[in-house]
Amino acid sequence: MISIRFVTTLLGVAFTGFLVARASWITGPVDRPALLWVAIVVFLLTAWTCIFWGTPTGLRTRSVNVTVARGGERLPMWLCLVALLVAMVLPPMIAAGVGSGDLTEQYSTWYIGGLGALMTILVIRRRPWAAWSGTAVLAGWSAFLLGPLGALGLGLVGSVVWVTGAQFFTYALDRAARDTERLGELQRTASAVQAAQGGQQRERRIQIQRALAVAGPVLARTIATGGRLSPEERTDARIAEGRLRDELRGPRLLDEDVREALDAARRRGALVTVLDEGGLDGVAEEHLHAIRAELAHALRQSRSERLYIRTSPDDRVAVTVVGRASSTLGLSDEDSVDLWREIEHPVR
Known part of the structure; x- marks a missing residue:
């Protein structure tokens, strides 16, 4: 030229x-x-x-x-x-x-x-x-x-x-x-915006596929039986609903081990809330892997009736896990907390 x-x-x-x-x-x-x-x-x-x-x-x-x-x-x-x-x-x-x-x-x-x-x-x-x-x-x-x-x-x-x-x-x-x-x-x-939009579209497609994989069998069974589900099927439906909420509210907190631990907590009757408010944005994938492994370990050890899992904006703490006992025990809100776990960011 x-x-x-x-x-x-x-x-x-x-x-x-x-x-x-x-x-x-x-x-x-x-x-x-x-x-x-x-x-x-x-x-x-x-x-x-x-x-x-x-x-x-x-x-x-x-x-x-x-x-x-x-x-x-x-x-x-x-x-x-x-x-x-x-x-x-x-x-x-x-x-x-x-x-x-x-x-x-x-x-x-x-x-x-x-x-x-x-x-x-x-x-x-x-x-x-x-x-x-x-x-x-x-x-x-x-x-x-x-x-x-x-x-x-x-x-x-x-x-x-x-x-x-x-x-x-x-x-x-x-x-x-x-x-x-x-x-x-x-x-x-413009190329960066287009690439970001493409990434978001791929992420949405992945979430839709996961939603179909989780809720598809339960919805098909519900339609086939006219809503008359057995207790086991109702439990599966409740777990499927929880999985969908987890995928929408906290996808960066999830991997296969965390998903299995959440399912196990719900199967024993616990009410689980997962919420990612952006505290893990910018965290490297290897650090996310360590955080998720510690989160899965904390969930397996938990026996709480209600579990709240939230990301933290703190520079030191990545995820906070709070467990509460059943409200039927007559305990105050402060006394009902039987689990408090702060998962820190790995050393960078």
């Missing part, structure tokens, strides 16, 4: 190479040709350094990838100062090299387009203020050497247009990148 960074780099290299080739075609007399060649080399090294500085060699971080997608990393300040220094010394250097020659020839005025391209590169590399400062220096030197009208007619207008266009281009590109990033966040959020 061709990135924006690759395209802008290719355009920058091609255009600066064209300007250098144009500057190298010296068709008239000059006093110091070596000075002209030094100016060409200094410009080319500076421009290509600004173009290739910080080119990523791989996918390092997400922020780097977004920056590359927008066109490149921000240039360091010292490199911007070097570019500004080149903008200051290049026009007088070329004028000194041409000497008594014609200052309006293409080998004498190429610096207008060259420095305009260099300032455009600075804008693309996220240094607009340095670019506009260099453009002001270019305008001042070209007006001084060629005259205001001569500078405007020999390319100064085009250089200003390039820098202005690059400014609008980077602004639009940054905005598009921000919108794309925001869209990606929205898509990730």
Whole structure:
């Protein structure tokens, strides 16, 4: 896939190479040709350094990838100062090299387009203020050497247009990148919501299947007998009703051992209430396994007539098991509590 960074780099290299080739075609007399060649080399090294500085060699971080997608990393300040220094010394250097020659020839005025391209590169590399400062220096030197009208007619207008266009281009590109990033966040959020809804739907299907497995035989028997059930069948119906309530009110508390212990408590006549109020949210599965094992052990040892099993919001206590004796014993509410068990969170 061709990135924006690759395209802008290719355009920058091609255009600066064209300007250098144009500057190298010296068709008239000059006093110091070596000075002209030094100016060409200094410009080319500076421009290509600004173009290739910080080119990523791989996918390092997400922020780097977004920056590359927008066109490149921000240039360091010292490199911007070097570019500004080149903008200051290049026009007088070329004028000194041409000497008594014609200052309006293409080998004498190429610096207008060259420095305009260099300032455009600075804008693309996220240094607009340095670019506009260099453009002001270019305008001042070209007006001084060629005259205001001569500078405007020999390319100064085009250089200003390039820098202005690059400014609008980077602004639009940054905005598009921000919108794309925001869209990606929205898509990730939507995917997370969809996944959560899918998980909830699967959980509901599992609960429905369990409900059918528990209550299906009892309902079928009730329908078949017209509601005339034997004592054993009535007990099975009561246990089935309790199982359904457990599955709806406290599914995270349940496993096969806990379900068997709850059924055994109900078969001996105990009234059992299971309620999960969110106290186990975020608990790891291995810790849930330990909590459930301790809960099943507590239920097997219980002989209470009424059992209340609730999760706890406390950081230390995971589940509280309260057992009460039969109200027919004439005991007060406080005295009727014959079981109090706090199951703590496993050590994390």
